Amino acid sequence: MDTLERVMYVEDDDDIRLVACMALEDVGGLTVKACSSGEQALRDVEAFAPQMFLLDVMMPGMDGPSTLLELSRQGYITEATAVAFMTAKVHPEEIARYKKLGATDVIAKPFDPMTLADDVRSIWKAFNGRLN
Amino acid sequence: MADSTNPQTFAARLEKLAAAYSKRLADDFSHLTMLAGQLEEDPSCTQSLQQLHAALHSLAGSAGTFGFVQLGRQAREQELQVAQNLEQSCNDKQPLPVFEWITALQKALKTDESKKSAIRIETSRAESVGGEPVIWLVERDTMLAEYMVQQLHSFGFHIRHLLNAKALAHDKNSSPDLLLIDHRASHLEALRADPVTFWQQHLKDFTCPVLFIGSEESFTARLNALRSGGQSYFVKPLDMINLASYMAQLIKTKDTVPERVMIVEDDEELAQHLQGVLVEAGMHVTVLDRADALFEAMHDANPELILMDLWLPDVTGTEMAALLRQVEQWAQVPIVYLSSHFNSELRDQALLKGGDAFLEKPIDPDLLINLCRSRVKQRRKLEDTQNRDSLTGLLKHASIKEALDYQWQLTQRKPQPFSVVMLDIDHFKAVNDTHGHAMGDVVIAAVGTLLRQRFRSTDRLGRYGGEEFTLVLVDCTADHAERMVNNLREDFAAIQFTGGGNPFACTLSAGVVDNQHFPDDTAESLLNRADQALYQAKNSGRNRVCLAID
Numbered sequence: 001m002d003t004l005e006r007v008m009y010v011e012d013d014d015d016i017r018l019v020a021c022m023a024l025e026d027v028g029g030l031t032v033k034a035c036s037s038g039e040q041a042l043r044d045v046e047a048f049a050p051q052m053f054l055l056d057v058m059m060p061g062m063d064g065p066s067t068l069l070e071l072s073r074q075g076y077i078t079e080a081t082a083v084a085f086m087t088a089k090v091h092p093e094e095i096a097r098y099k100k101l102g103a104t105d106v107i108a109k110p111f112d113p114m115t116l117a118d119d120v121r122s123i124w125k126a127f128n129g130r131l132n
Numbered sequence: 133m134a135d136s137t138n139p140q141t142f143a144a145r146l147e148k149l150a151a152a153y154s155k156r157l158a159d160d161f162s163h164l165t166m167l168a169g170q171l172e173e174d175p176s177c178t179q180s181l182q183q184l185h186a187a188l189h190s191l192a193g194s195a196g197t198f199g200f201v202q203l204g205r206q207a208r209e210q211e212l213q214v215a216q217n218l219e220q221s222c223n224d225k226q227p228l229p230v231f232e233w234i235t236a237l238q239k240a241l242k243t244d245e246s247k248k249s250a251i252r253i254e255t256s257r258a259e260s261v262g263g264e265p266v267i268w269l270v271e272r273d274t275m276l277a278e279y280m281v282q283q284l285h286s287f288g289f290h291i292r293h294l295l296n297a298k299a300l301a302h303d304k305n306s307s308p309d310l311l312l313i314d315h316r317a318s319h320l321e322a323l324r325a326d327p328v329t330f331w332q333q334h335l336k337d338f339t340c341p342v343l344f345i346g347s348e349e350s351f352t353a354r355l356n357a358l359r360s361g362g363q364s365y366f367v368k369p370l371d372m373i374n375l376a377s378y379m380a381q382l383i384k385t386k387d388t389v390p391e392r393v394m395i396v397e398d399d400e401e402l403a404q405h406l407q408g409v410l411v412e413a414g415m416h417v418t419v420l421d422r423a424d425a426l427f428e429a430m431h432d433a434n435p436e437l438i439l440m441d442l443w444l445p446d447v448t449g450t451e452m453a454a455l456l457r458q459v460e461q462w463a464q465v466p467i468v469y470l471s472s473h474f475n476s477e478l479r480d481q482a483l484l485k486g487g488d489a490f491l492e493k494p495i496d497p498d499l500l501i502n503l504c505r506s507r508v509k510q511r512r513k514l515e516d517t518q519n520r521d522s523l524t525g526l527l528k529h530a531s532i533k534e535a536l537d538y539q540w541q542l543t544q545r546k547p548q549p550f551s552v553v554m555l556d557i558d559h560f561k562a563v564n565d566t567h568g569h570a571m572g573d574v575v576i577a578a579v580g581t582l583l584r585q586r587f588r589s590t591d592r593l594g595r596y597g598g599e600e601f602t603l604v605l606v607d608c609t610a611d612h613a614e615r616m617v618n619n620l621r622e623d624f625a626a627i628q629f630t631g632g633g634n635p636f637a638c639t640l641s642a643g644v645v646d647n648q649h650f651p652d653d654t655a656e657s658l659l660n661r662a663d664q665a666l667y668q669a670k671n672s673g674r675n676r677v678c679l680a681i682d
Contacts, residue, residue: 015156060186087193
């Protein structure tokens with residue numbers, strides 16, 4: 001399996017975006033492209049070519065699910081791309097709904113900055129395990 | 133985890149972001165207040181409700197990340213209520229109490245702010261109710277009980293007062309960490325007739341330690357207390373400081389620092405087996421299979437006990453032991469020999485040459501575990517008596533300096549914040565002059581008790597000399613240290629000392645520094661900075677905590 005390096009992260013809250021980037025870059029050693037909206041993600045996705053997307057669910061304008069749908073429609077989500085939604089702790093049926101939309105897994109908000117990178121990496125690992 | 137991590141700067145940056153976030157919260161609150169006003173005028177205004185929902189959602193999703201856990205939870209609950217309200221048809225809508233909600237959010241924020249240090253730093257207070265050990269006091273004299281509650285509270289105990297023995301039976305749902313009982317705490321004839329049976333009956337459902345108090349200073353009273361299941365008997369009038377110190381010792385969560393054991397054994401399978409047994413028992417075990425790496429291994433693992441195979445390739449266990457005994461640092465480490473051939477002459481030889489015990493293979497796992505535990509415990513006790521100041525139970529001057537150096541060395545290899553605190557009793561000379569040296573000792577002992585009660589087992593607490601104390605707080609920034617020492621300062625000021633019938637109180641001053649603000653400092657210069665900050669606290673009016681500045 002490829003090592004996870006490039007993560008595109010879409011989140012409208014500036015403070016949370018900052019702390020998550022720090023957690024993913026400093027603690028996780030990942031390369032992160034942070035976007036403040038779904039629209040920005042669609043503009044930057046081509047140049048960055050992420051292996052994994054982290055999407056906030058509730059955002060003004062395009063929300064997480066519609067960003068994912070649009071990314072899929074434009075062909076940026078292949079079977080090697082992992083997608084995680086970031087949202088409040090949700091019911092199992094809600095998680096099932098997100099997975100139907102094409103999400104690999106869900107990361108609960110509020111997240112712990114110390115463990116976020118590990119969570120992301122373990123989702124990546126599980127996702128690749130499933131492929132083999 | 134990437135190797136490029138520098139947790140020190142990461143933690144520091146996180147701290148900065150959290151500080152920026154709490155500034156932003158002020159804006160969030162004024163935004164919420166504006167929305168509350170709009171909704172007061174028009175409770176079913178969908179646009180305001182949607183904005184309120186979005187604001188609460190963002191708060192719920194972010195607050196916890198920055199350590200504002202209660203605030204986030206509170207916001208989440210409110211968010212769900214707004215969502216429900218948005219789904220209802222216009223006729224069913226109840227106006228939402230948004231102003232009350234904001235008050236609740238602000239209260240939650242206050243709680244978080246006061247707890248923020250406690251979340252990062254579990255002091256001994258973070259264990260039960262609000263972190264304080266819970267004591268039940270059974271005492272008929274309400275005046276005395278009130279005084280005891282107040283005094284013991286200063287030492288960080290949470291006291292619940294029960295009027296008599298009967299009250300013990302009422303609460304089956306909770307249990308105390310310790311019971312403090314007046315041995316005459318009942319009018320019942322049964323108590324007078326047979327106190328021992330009476331108390332055994334009343335205490336049979338309790339597993340915590342029990343202390344009896346009473347006004348009789350007699351052998352019978354003490355023996356009865358012992359037979360009733362008491363650990364000790366304190367005579368009234370109570371010496372509160374002594375009592376608090378004793379209670380703190382009893383409750384102190386058992387020493388959970390794992391025993392460090394090194395196995396020197398060339399038979400790989402056996403070594404692994406022994407390692408498995410000891411690790412299972414909660415010990416920290418290293419295995420050495422090459423005799424010539426002995427000194428490096430000792431240095432890295434710093435074991436408190438060695439299991440030594442008697443026959444290693446090219447060298448005997450007794451030779452290994454003799455080599456260790458030549459190095460002062462390791463001369464005292466207990467050595468237990470493992471041998472497959474039993475031969476009493478051999479055993480005696482081995483024990484004479486520096487071994488402490490002798491185990492025959494096949495080794496009984498339970499015996500091995502118990503032997504290791506008891507030897508390490510003995511060893512730690514001995515070290516304690518050598519390194520601790522008898523009056524306060526804190527580390528002696530040399531040992532606290534050593535602990536500071538060790539911590540500093542550690543963070544050179546693996547960055548981690550730690551704080552150094554210098555602490556001093558204000559106007560201590562006046563206490564000695566006014567109330568006598570014996571009373572001065574009581575005040576010093578009280579600081580020791582308070583410190584041991586308040587800080588974690590990983591923190592190093594020392595009596596630097598006279599009335600001066602030094603603390604090395606591990607994984608703790610100066611801000612957190614300042615908060616904790618300030619709490620300690622307030623509690624200390626509340627303790628009533630009784631010298632020759634004149635009650636008096638004392639205060640503390642302290643200086644605090646951490647290694648993050650002064651990354652280039654040596655251990656020695658950090659200590660000096662803490663000392664300068666203490667000096668500043670003294671100079672600016674005493675009874676305060678100052679942070680070291682550039």
